[in-house]
Amino acid sequence: MRGADAVYLLWGELRLDNPAQIVPLLQTPPRGQAQELWLVVRAERLDWxxxxxxxxxxxxxxxxxxxxxxxxxxxxxxSTGGLRGYAEFLADLKTKLPNDLQLSATGLMDWQANASDESLAAMASALDEIVVQAYQNTTTLPNYDRYLRATERLDIxxxxxxxxxxEWTAPxxxxxxxxxxxxxxFLLAPKFRGGAR
Structure with missing residues (x-):
């Protein structure tokens, strides 16, 4: 964590088979300092x-x-078509967080390229920031530069x-x-590092 501007750590997962429990992956709060520290929850459903x-x-x-x-x-x-419903979930979650905590979400590149203006506005209203993912698993997505040109639609x-x-060339x-x-x-476990592309 030392020296990083922002650190995102996966704390837990809410899995498809159980909307009542987040499975913790980190048992203790992290040590070290970063300018920004984000607690991440991977969710497979929204009806928490x-x-x-x-x-x-x-x-x-x-x-x-x-x-x-x-x-x-x-x-x-x-899904891109389901963004309005996702934005409603996020807006509700934001009301539950303490006022001193921000809300972020990971984003798919298709969202800014193909979502409606209304859906993107709803996401911007619910969030303090978004992190657009230009990879899947260990691979940079093809045509990422074309999709990222649409980030001008993100009013956030x-x-x-x-x-x-x-592989990466900054747009x-x-x-x-x-x-x-x-x-x-996104840092890979040692066993995956040789296969990234």
């Missing part, structure tokens, strides 16, 4: 039970300690997530976009 929200809020309180937590990030692969601060060791327009906050590098 109250017990799952309670789990998340309790974990966020523990992680926040003396104010070191920036916010919560939700990692959910919504955003970062672009790239995979460690993957020129990003440097001049006032909403662009930089990159997030």
């Amino acid at each position: 039970s109250e017990s799952a929200y309670t789990q998340l809020l309790d974990a966020a309180e523990r992680w926040n300690g003396s104010g070191g937590l920036t916010g919560v990030q939700i990692d959910f692969d919504s 601060p955003y970062r672009v997530a790239v995979v460690e060791g993957g 020129k327009h990003l440097a001049g976009d006032p909403y662009f906050k930089g990159y997030v590098v």
Whole structure:
């Protein structure tokens, strides 16, 4: 974590078979310092039970300690057509978070390219930032530069997530976009590092 501008750590997963429980993957709050620290939950469904929200809020309180937590990030692969419903979920979650915590979400590149203006506006209203994923598993997605040209439709601060060791040439327009906050590098386990592309 030392020296990083922002760190996103996967704390837990809410799995498809149980909307009542987030399965913790990190048992203790992280140590070290970063300018921004985000607690990440990977979600496979959006109909969370109250017990799952309670789990998340309790974990966020523990992680926040003396104010070191920036916010919560939700990692959910919504279809482009389902963004309005996802935005409603996020807006509701935002009301449950303490006022000093921000809300982030990972985003698919198809969203800014093909979602309706109304859907993107709803997402921007619910979130403090979005992290657009330019990879899948260990591979940089093809035509990422074409999809990322549509980030001009994102009326919200955003970062672009790239995979460690993957192919990447920075699209020129990003440097001049006032909403662009930089990159997030998805770090691979050692056994996967040789296969990134």
